[in-house]
Amino acid sequence: MTPFGYRIPMMASLLVWCVAWEIVGRLDLVFLLPPFSDVLAAAVQLVQTSSWQDATVTTLRAFATGMALAIMCGVPLGALMGRVKIADDLLGMWVNIFSSAPLSALVPVLMILFGFGERTIIAAVFLFAVWIIVLDTRAGVRHVSPSLIEMARSYGATKPALYAKIILWAALPEILAGIRLGLIRGVKGVVIGQLLVAIVGYGALFETFSRNFRMAEFWALTIILFAFAMLIAELIERIEGKVEYYAGARQ
Amino acid sequence: MAVTALREKQSAVHTSVEAIVEVKGICKSYGNVEALRDIDLDFPRGKLTSLLGPSGCGKTTLLKIIAGLIGASAGSVTVDGKHVSGPGPERAFVFQDFALMPWATVLRNVAFGLELRGTGKTEREETARRYIAQVGLSGFEDKYPHELSGGMRQRVGLARALSVDAEVLLLDEPFSAVDEQNRRKFQEDLIRLRSKQNKTFIFVTHSIEEAVYISDRIVLLSPRPGRVSQVIEPDINRSGDPDRIHRDQHYLDTVEEIWQGLKQYVE
Numbered sequence: 001m002t003p004f005g006y007r008i009p010m011m012a013s014l015l016v017w018c019v020a021w022e023i024v025g026r027l028d029l030v031f032l033l034p035p036f037s038d039v040l041a042a043a044v045q046l047v048q049t050s051s052w053q054d055a056t057v058t059t060l061r062a063f064a065t066g067m068a069l070a071i072m073c074g075v076p077l078g079a080l081m082g083r084v085k086i087a088d089d090l091l092g093m094w095v096n097i098f099s100s101a102p103l104s105a106l107v108p109v110l111m112i113l114f115g116f117g118e119r120t121i122i123a124a125v126f127l128f129a130v131w132i133i134v135l136d137t138r139a140g141v142r143h144v145s146p147s148l149i150e151m152a153r154s155y156g157a158t159k160p161a162l163y164a165k166i167i168l169w170a171a172l173p174e175i176l177a178g179i180r181l182g183l184i185r186g187v188k189g190v191v192i193g194q195l196l197v198a199i200v201g202y203g204a205l206f207e208t209f210s211r212n213f214r215m216a217e218f219w220a221l222t223i224i225l226f227a228f229a230m231l232i233a234e235l236i237e238r239i240e241g242k243v244e245y246y247a248g249a250r251q
Numbered sequence: 252m253a254v255t256a257l258r259e260k261q262s263a264v265h266t267s268v269e270a271i272v273e274v275k276g277i278c279k280s281y282g283n284v285e286a287l288r289d290i291d292l293d294f295p296r297g298k299l300t301s302l303l304g305p306s307g308c309g310k311t312t313l314l315k316i317i318a319g320l321i322g323a324s325a326g327s328v329t330v331d332g333k334h335v336s337g338p339g340p341e342r343a344f345v346f347q348d349f350a351l352m353p354w355a356t357v358l359r360n361v362a363f364g365l366e367l368r369g370t371g372k373t374e375r376e377e378t379a380r381r382y383i384a385q386v387g388l389s390g391f392e393d394k395y396p397h398e399l400s401g402g403m404r405q406r407v408g409l410a411r412a413l414s415v416d417a418e419v420l421l422l423d424e425p426f427s428a429v430d431e432q433n434r435r436k437f438q439e440d441l442i443r444l445r446s447k448q449n450k451t452f453i454f455v456t457h458s459i460e461e462a463v464y465i466s467d468r469i470v471l472l473s474p475r476p477g478r479v480s481q482v483i484e485p486d487i488n489r490s491g492d493p494d495r496i497h498r499d500q501h502y503l504d505t506v507e508e509i510w511q512g513l514k515q516y517v518e
Contacts, residue, residue: 145348145350147346147347147348147350148350148352150315150320150344150346150350151344151346151350152367153320153338154318154319154320154338154342154343154344155338155343155344155363155364155367155368155411155415156338156339156340156364156367156368157367161367165366165367166352169352169354170352170354172354243354
């Protein structure tokens with residue numbers, strides 16, 4: 001936007017919403033919504049508490065473990081489905097169902113399987129993130145130029161070399177897009193898992209804050225979580241930008 | 252009777268030079284579609300043979316069967332007396348769409364054939380640099396394919412094929428995705444390159460001029476299903492100025508003769 005010849009920076013809209021929040025909060029219309037300045041103050045205090053720091057370590061650890069598992073399973077499975085028709089026919093339907101199903105409903109089942117602890121959270125992250133990684137990897141692998149595969153074969157590539165040196169690299173843009181979307185879903189998984197288990201990490205904090213109507217801290221924690229999700233998505237997007245020239249080179 | 256004359260000519264060719272690639276009774280069908288029917292051909296060592304024909308005559312299919320990239324429905328291919336059942340180190344392929352890895356530099360692309368064979372990094376890069384220089388791309392070693400023009404990309408593809416030191420080079424319409432000026436320069440360079448390298452070339456093209464300009468032998472294929480309709484050996488002296496060839500009377504006559512033969516297949 002450039003009204004009156006002055007270019008308004010991108011983040012300005014965020015500022016408008018913050019001001020709006022502040023005004024609504026000051027008016028004391030809904031007790032659920034304290035002024036934005038209170039929320040910021042609460043955030044500063046919150047990050048200094050040991051309960052927040054412990055919860056963050058627990059949450060990050062579960063998130064990282066779940067995501068690592070999702071990537072390690074999702075990429076090979078997607079590559080298999082992209083290359084082998086039988087695997088695609090057998091698994092395609094299930095992957096599509098799971099990627100669009102309301103997975104939150106399955107978290108209680110995970111609790112029965114894995115108990116009230118970190119393992120359930122890890123399983124929830126995995127379950128939320130893995131399907132989109134499988135689907136995007138599959139799409140990427142299917143779009144690998146056939147002549148690139150013929151080239152590798154004609155110069156004597158073995159099966160493992162074909163995957164490691166050609167297929168995974170050629171499908172990298174789609175795989176990265178899948179991982180980025182998977183990360184965002186994984187954040188959802190970690191929060192929902194922790195909320196349902198309710199005695200671990202951020203779930204325990206959310207539970208405490210909302211039960212005791214400590215809304216400023218509740219919103220502060222929410223904002224921290226959103227910021228984290230956006231940050232890692234942005235990070236992957238940076239890496240994606242570096243392989244953007246692929247698309248042009250692939251016609 | 253034209254056929255008998257042809258057969259005589261063919262058998263005469265067989266005896267003159269030793270064949271490195273022998274194609275016997277190759278047939279290829281895709282479902283109900285017959286792409287190639289009973290192809291018998293010999294490719295003499297050290298010569299450049301073109302497979303020429305209109306689209307749909309199966310020339311690329313035949314080349315890929317020789318490369319071992321696709322299997323034939325019947326018949327056999329031997330290279331240096333050995334039966335072909337897949338790709339092999341004595342054959343190298345140059346692709347119509349270049350088939351370069353967009354994530355790798357020119358140097359790594361050219362060295363890729365050697366990389367797959369397990370040649371050490373310093374050795375394969377040294378070899379690659381030598382062939383990059385031979386195709387006229389010195390100074391572009393660290394560039395990426397998307398930074399090069401179409402003509403330069405195909406030079407990378409050619410350098411890659413040369414660097415594995417295969418005896419037989421298989422080129423699938425290598426200049427069709429290159430603009431006209433670059434194509435002409437490329438053809439001249441290929442003639443020059445051939446005088447230095449004692450290799451056998453099998454060259455697929457749909458351009459009559461290109462085939463006559465660069466080939467020792469031209470195999471004309473007729474379409475639906477692909478069969479060998481004629482083998483021509485243009486007797487053109489290529490030792491002098493490459494531009495002179497385009498004005499050579501024999502060159503012009505051969506182009507005309509082939510065109511008259513192919514006309515019937517063009518609707």
